[in-house]
Amino acid sequence: MTDKALSIDHVLKDRGKTRVLDDITLSLASGQRVALLGHNGAGKSTLIKSILGLTPINGGTIRIGEATPGSAQARRETAYLPEAVSFHPALTGREQLTLFAKLSGAKADVPGLLERVGLSDALDRRIGAYSKGMRQRLGLAQVLLGQPKVALLDEPTSGLDPISRQDLYAIIDELAAQGTAVLIASHALTEVEARTDLIAIMRKGQMVADDTLNNLSALAGLPIRLKVRASVNADALAAELGGSRINGASVELLCSPADKMEALRRIAGMGDAVADVEMTPPNLEDLYRHYAQEELK
Ligand SMILES: Nc1ncnc2c1ncn2[C@@H]1O[C@H](COP(=O)(O)OP(=O)(O)OP(=O)(O)O)[C@@H](O)[C@H]1O
Numbered sequence: 305m306t307d308k309a310l311s312i313d314h315v316l317k318d319r320g321k322t323r324v325l326d327d328i329t330l331s332l333a334s335g336q337r338v339a340l341l342g343h344n345g346a347g348k349s350t351l352i353k354s355i356l357g358l359t360p361i362n363g364g365t366i367r368i369g370e371a372t373p374g375s376a377q378a379r380r381e382t383a384y385l386p387e388a389v390s391f392h393p394a395l396t397g398r399e400q401l402t403l404f405a406k407l408s409g410a411k412a413d414v415p416g417l418l419e420r421v422g423l424s425d426a427l428d429r430r431i432g433a434y435s436k437g438m439r440q441r442l443g444l445a446q447v448l449l450g451q452p453k454v455a456l457l458d459e460p461t462s463g464l465d466p467i468s469r470q471d472l473y474a475i476i477d478e479l480a481a482q483g484t485a486v487l488i489a490s491h492a493l494t495e496v497e498a499r500t501d502l503i504a505i506m507r508k509g510q511m512v513a514d515d516t517l518n519n520l521s522a523l524a525g526l527p528i529r530l531k532v533r534a535s536v537n538a539d540a541l542a543a544e545l546g547g548s549r550i551n552g553a554s555v556e557l558l559c560s561p562a563d564k565m566e567a568l569r570r571i572a573g574m575g576d577a578v579a580d581v582e583m584t585p586p587n588l589e590d591l592y593r594h595y596a597q598e599e600l601k
């Protein structure tokens with residue numbers, strides 16, 4: 305990976321006697337969408353705040369491109385959607401975004417940006433009268449100002465309805481397509497599973513996994529589930545394949561990735577006795593359970 309938008313190297317952060325970031329290393333290439341997962345208190349928001357230079361670190365280095373966190377260049381190149389967005393309630397969406405654009409020095413098409421996040425109708429309404437999801441959308445419009453190198457989104461879909469979530473991921477995809485590296489801290493596993501390139505999982509301040517979903521599956525060696533539906537007799541099928549009956553007509557087998565083809569050959573060998581086979585690889589929830597809960601070495 306040559307084109308690193310964000311490099312985090314062996315970062316340490318202590319709060320009192322507690323080490324809340326413990327030797328964190330992670331890098332994001334331009335255009336990459338990375339999910340940052342972990343239980344409550346794992347250190348996700350702390351890591352994001354360190355990247356922003358909002359909280360000092362006790363060791364290691366962080367670079368946004370070549371810039372150090374908190375420097376003028378880093379601030380220009382980094383966009384942030386905080387866990388709890390708050391704006392001035394007396395300003396309108398248009399006023400608030402115009403203000404942000406002035407502060408960031410970016411030339412911005414404010415009505416265009418507000419339209420892109422679905423706030424055209426609320427352009428001139430006071431933010432105090434926005435719903436939580438509308439404030440979240442306004443926060444996202446702010447992220448879109450000035451083509452950031454890195455966008456840090458802390459639980460961006462919390463409080464959004466299902467359609468708004470889809471819209472948000474569409475905007476994340478656009479950001480990534482224009483070359484922004486996007487780090488998304490989230491608890492919404494099913495969503496990020498489909499919409500990110502890499503998965504990073506933190507546990508108690510440590511990075512316990514950082515790879516593609518496929519590679520993490522292979523590393524974890526979690527079983528693949530095969531559901532075999534019998535044409536006539538599921539008992540005979542269960543006896544032959546050694547799986548367990550899951551309903552009147554089907555049998556379920558668990559097999560390791562290495563044994564998958566052998567299992568499929570055995571099933572195919574049973575000819576007409578088998579009506580259908582469904583194969584389910586481990587999903588992100590299975591992987592999350594594996595990585596976020598296993599004992600630290
Ligand atoms: N302002 C603070 N002062 C002291 N300790 C803090 C502060 N903010 C966070 N912590 C501690 O740092 C650790 C990491 O917290 P952090 O907010 O980074 O977790 P998180 O992974 O974002 O969790 P969540 O999923 O709940 O948002 C926790 O032990 C937390 O108690």
Ligand SMILES: [Mg+2]
Nearest residue numbers: 348349350387
């Ligand atoms: Mg957090």
